[in-house]
Amino acid sequence: MRFVDEFRDAEKARALSAKITSLCEPGRHYKFMEVCGGHTHTIYKHGLEDYLPESITLVHGPGCPVCVIPMGRVDDAIHIARQPGVLMTSFGDMMRVPGSGGNFFDSNAEGTNIRMVYSPLDSLKIARQNPDLQVVFMAIGFETTAPSTAMTVLRAAKEGIENFSVFANHVTIIPAIKAILDSPDLRLDGFIGPGHVSTVIGCRPYEFIAAEYGKPVVVAGFEPLDILQSIYMLMEQLHEGRSEVENQYSRVVPWDGNPVALRVIAETMELRPYFEWRGLGFISHSALRMREEYAAFDAERQYSVPGVRVADPKACQCGEVLKGVLKPWECKVFGTACTPETPIGTCMVSPEGACAAYYNFGRFTRQRVREASTT
Amino acid sequence: MCLGIPGEVIEIMTDRPDLAKVDVSGVKRAINIGLLTDDPPVPGEWVLIHVGFALSKIDEAEAAAALEFLESIGKAYEDEMAAFLESRIE
Numbered sequence: 001m002r003f004v005d006e007f008r009d010a011e012k013a014r015a016l017s018a019k020i021t022s023l024c025e026p027g028r029h030y031k032f033m034e035v036c037g038g039h040t041h042t043i044y045k046h047g048l049e050d051y052l053p054e055s056i057t058l059v060h061g062p063g064c065p066v067c068v069i070p071m072g073r074v075d076d077a078i079h080i081a082r083q084p085g086v087l088m089t090s091f092g093d094m095m096r097v098p099g100s101g102g103n104f105f106d107s108n109a110e111g112t113n114i115r116m117v118y119s120p121l122d123s124l125k126i127a128r129q130n131p132d133l134q135v136v137f138m139a140i141g142f143e144t145t146a147p148s149t150a151m152t153v154l155r156a157a158k159e160g161i162e163n164f165s166v167f168a169n170h171v172t173i174i175p176a177i178k179a180i181l182d183s184p185d186l187r188l189d190g191f192i193g194p195g196h197v198s199t200v201i202g203c204r205p206y207e208f209i210a211a212e213y214g215k216p217v218v219v220a221g222f223e224p225l226d227i228l229q230s231i232y233m234l235m236e237q238l239h240e241g242r243s244e245v246e247n248q249y250s251r252v253v254p255w256d257g258n259p260v261a262l263r264v265i266a267e268t269m270e271l272r273p274y275f276e277w278r279g280l281g282f283i284s285h286s287a288l289r290m291r292e293e294y295a296a297f298d299a300e301r302q303y304s305v306p307g308v309r310v311a312d313p314k315a316c317q318c319g320e321v322l323k324g325v326l327k328p329w330e331c332k333v334f335g336t337a338c339t340p341e342t343p344i345g346t347c348m349v350s351p352e353g354a355c356a357a358y359y360n361f362g363r364f365t366r367q368r369v370r371e372a373s374t375t
Numbered sequence: 376m377c378l379g380i381p382g383e384v385i386e387i388m389t390d391r392p393d394l395a396k397v398d399v400s401g402v403k404r405a406i407n408i409g410l411l412t413d414d415p416p417v418p419g420e421w422v423l424i425h426v427g428f429a430l431s432k433i434d435e436a437e438a439a440a441a442l443e444f445l446e447s448i449g450k451a452y453e454d455e456m457a458a459f460l461e462s463r464i465e
């Protein structure tokens with residue numbers, strides 16, 4: 001594959017690694033957060049930390065939409081699914097996310113009908129085919145996914161489908177980044193900006209990070225070389241005393257994002273005053289709900305949900321992992337009580353979760369490096 | 376669900392111009408292209424697909440690189456393709 005070599009060439013990775021090292025100031029330590037779970041996945045899968053000098057640490061951020069759903073929202077979803085005549089749908093990744101009384105599979109074993117779908121449009125089709133059932137789509141995701149929910153609701157409205165509604169759990173990335181910047185736990189030197197979210201929101205929303213917090217941001221692609229290139233761009237900015245937003249992934253991300261996608265979100269949804277994120281707590285204006293005009297498609301308005309805040313299990317340290325304070329392997333239950341087969345926390349559920357990515361790939365790379373350094 | 380997968384547009388549905396048939400690694404399914412109305416894709420062009428919607432147009436080189444990358448990550452992509460295979464958007 002000629003095309004692929006261009007992005008994967010180990011020679012190029014080593015050359016970038018050397019350039020990054022040459023920009024490190026002696027005695028200084030650098031911490032960069034990759035916001036997006038997809039990037040975390042690439043970093044562990046390809047052992048990218050091995051290409052970086054020891055003075056650079058990559059910190060994993062909150063950009064995994066499954067991981068940030070708090071237990072209380074899973075319980076709320078199950079509450080809706082238990083109502084008579086309800087068929088709930090959601091993405092496959094949601095099925096194993098634990099609520100306080102179990103996950104969706106456990107709930108189905110007790111009689112609910114929660115089905116996996118690929119797209120909210122598949123959910124709408126189920127509603128069309130089952131006019132005697134109320135089909136509720138549990139929507140999750142950042143701005144990448146919110147336009148799909150919005151388009152589906154607009155379609156349902158156009159067709160006059162009355163048995164379809166959305167339990168909206170869409171979150172917005174900027175308030176989460178701001179919460180991390182304002183958190184006293186963590187001092188970061190810059191951000192590897194998310195790729196797919198930025199295809200929708202563009203690069204401008206990150207400008208406050210550079211302007212107000214003085215930290216560089218580089219929006220990055222998902223290939224190993226994209227991430228190394230982005231780290232080099234961050235180092236270059238720090239070396240030259242700049243803090244700007246740069247777009248390494250311009251082959252996919254337009255600077256202004258996708259205006260149609262932003263328009264359909266704004267037409268159907270509005271910001272909630274606050275929303276609870278697993279591990280990060282309540283963050284102002286950090287999630288979307290359906291607008292009043294689309295109340296007929298809003299499951300939260302139609303079924304009163306308990307809305308009870310459920311604390312994470314004591315042993316689970318997903319919060320610290322999501323904020324980048326702890327590395328996955330530093331969590332007390334990582335790999336012992338909490339594994340991808342029996343996850344306690346959300347970070348172990350989704351393949352984009354930092355813990356699952358590290359469990360599946362990273363620990364082997366670390367092991368190899370440790371062995372190589374002792375022989 | 377968090378993945379973006381590249382697909383080649385095969386045809387635009389004549390009765391539903393907001394839908395297109397795409398080919399993802401040999402699997403042909405309908406997706407919605409309504410988010411690209413500012414610059415609609417035509418057959419032969421590549422798009423990045425997320426939960427049944429084309430999010431952006433990409434070129435062939437990017438599509439090939441993205442596909443190769445997705446295949447390298449294993450289970451997450453297998454799960455995504457298994458879900459895509461079940462999809463029947465209309």
